[in-house]
Amino acid sequence: MASEGLTGALATVLGGKGLLVQSCDSEPAGKPLSPVRLRKNVCYVVLAVFLNEQDEVLMIQEAKKECRGAWYLPAGRMESGETIVEAMQREVKEETGLLCEPVTLLSVEERGACWIRFVFLARPTGGVLKTSKDADAESLQAGWYPRVSLPTPLRAHDVLHLVELGAKFCQQAMHPLILPQELPCSVVCQRLVAAFTTVQSVWVLASTVGTPHLPITGCGFGSMEQRGGIKVATLRLLQECLTLNNLAVETKGLLGLQHLGKNHVDGLCLNVLVMVAFRIPGIEDEPPKIRGENYFWWEVLEEDLQKQLLHRLQESSVIPLSR
Numbered sequence: 001m002a003s004e005g006l007t008g009a010l011a012t013v014l015g016g017k018g019l020l021v022q023s024c025d026s027e028p029a030g031k032p033l034s035p036v037r038l039r040k041n042v043c044y045v046v047l048a049v050f051l052n053e054q055d056e057v058l059m060i061q062e063a064k065k066e067c068r069g070a071w072y073l074p075a076g077r078m079e080s081g082e083t084i085v086e087a088m089q090r091e092v093k094e095e096t097g098l099l100c101e102p103v104t105l106l107s108v109e110e111r112g113a114c115w116i117r118f119v120f121l122a123r124p125t126g127g128v129l130k131t132s133k134d135a136d137a138e139s140l141q142a143g144w145y146p147r148v149s150l151p152t153p154l155r156a157h158d159v160l161h162l163v164e165l166g167a168k169f170c171q172q173a174m175h176p177l178i179l180p181q182e183l184p185c186s187v188v189c190q191r192l193v194a195a196f197t198t199v200q201s202v203w204v205l206a207s208t209v210g211t212p213h214l215p216i217t218g219c220g221f222g223s224m225e226q227r228g229g230i231k232v233a234t235l236r237l238l239q240e241c242l243t244l245n246n247l248a249v250e251t252k253g254l255l256g257l258q259h260l261g262k263n264h265v266d267g268l269c270l271n272v273l274v275m276v277a278f279r280i281p282g283i284e285d286e287p288p289k290i291r292g293e294n295y296f297w298w299e300v301l302e303e304d305l306q307k308q309l310l311h312r313l314q315e316s317s318v319i320p321l322s323r
Contacts (some may be wrong), residue, residue: 006206006298007305009214011270013193014308018181018258020315021269022218023206024189025294026237035186036113036265038080041221042188045117046088047075048168049106050124056144057163058124060095062155063140070155075117076143083261084118084180092122095144097130104177106165107178107320108270112226113188113219113233117266118180121166165320175253175317183258185267188219190233193255194274195309196287196297202306203297204289205241205276215295217270229323234274241275241295242288250275250318253318275317 012019027033032312036042059071074095078087085102086235090250092100100122107119113149128141145151147167150160192215217237219225221286231251238249249266252273259268278284286295311317 002278005301006204006212006214006320010193010300010305010309012206013126013191014305014312016176016181016182016256017268018144018180018256019191020183020189020273021189022210023216024035024187024218025209025215026217026233026240028218028222028225028233028236029303030222033187033220033293036188036266036268037122037264038078038261041114042080042266044078044087045075045115046078046084046086047073047117047162048088048092048100048120048122049073049162050122050168051163052144053143055131055147055167056175057147057150058098058142060130060153061140061143061151063135063137065129067155069140071151071152072155073159078261080264080266081261083182084259088118090122094138095130096127096139097134098124098127098142100124102179104169105179105254105257105319106169107162107322109322110230111323112229114221114226116188119162119165121169123225129183151278166252174191175319178254178256178319178320181256181258182260183190183269184260184262184265185258186265186271187267188230189216189267190219190230190270190272190273191216191274192237193309194236194238194277196314197310197313198285200295201259202300202309203308204300205300206296208294208296228314234272237274241290241292243291247288248277248279250277252316253266253321255312255318257300269271272321273312275313285294
């Protein structure tokens with residue numbers, strides 16, 4: 001029965017979908033995690049990359065005092081009560097005049113749990129492009145510019161990498177089309193798909209607390225977690241059950257994420273793919289020993305799930321998660 005539940009959960013997560021978060025298996029030391037509130041203890045930012053058939057990029061000219069006249073991609077902070085997609089669509093409409101729909105998440109960037117940016121590849125579906133006659137507090141104007149000759153000055157050069165990431169995805173998709181799932185969560189946390197592989201077998205770490213499930217680690221807001229980013233929460237959970245001295249741990253990226261944003265439920269759950277391996281490869285044909293009774297290695301026996309998981313690991317077929 002436990003295996004059936006884990007099989008279904010892994011299939012759901014590999015498919016870019018979400019699962020309800022009941023509780024966290026690992027939390028920062030000290031006081032329990034409290035619910036997050038947008039603009040109080042977390043800031044979520046959305047950004048959209050648009051590329052047309054002429055290899056042009058949709059850019060906006062900033063109206064804000066500190067960067068007035070500079071150019072950037074459509075972007076802005078989420079507001080209370082919005083889903084992530086709704087926030088992206090609102091910002092695009094305000095800054096460019098265009099209606100749009102998301103194609104996929106391209107990247108997620110973080111500075112710890114308190115600041116997270118969601119980068120979309122999107123396409124226009126209507127509206128009227130904003131001109132200088134329509135200038136307002138949101139932007140001065142918007143326009144399409146050749147990818148190899150973007151307007152200057154740029155507000156920040158981080159857009160160059162994001163534009164190239166979008167162009168690369170348009171040429172050859174690096175991962176399946178993945179969009180945020182609308183499911184409630186009260187905290188910022190990660191659901192780990194922590195995998196160990198050998199030539200013939202694949203294991204995934206599972207929690208034994210309650211019904212066996214993919215483990216969830218809560219992201220804290222302390223100074224150490226902010227300096228180290230949300231990766232700190234991943235390592236904390238793994239340190240609770242594994243001896244990491246002889247192990248290499250690599251965060252591959254995101255398989256998906258979930259957020260709701262309604263009724264002041266501003267939490268976020270990131271489904272994170274993690275590779276666990278021995279530092280000296282080839283010395284073991286079984287996963288590292290588990291300390292304690294709260295976790296175990298579950299061997300993935302279903303052939304299709306094995307193939308999917310190995311492909312995502314070997315090809316890094318995930319949404320990049322970066323600082």
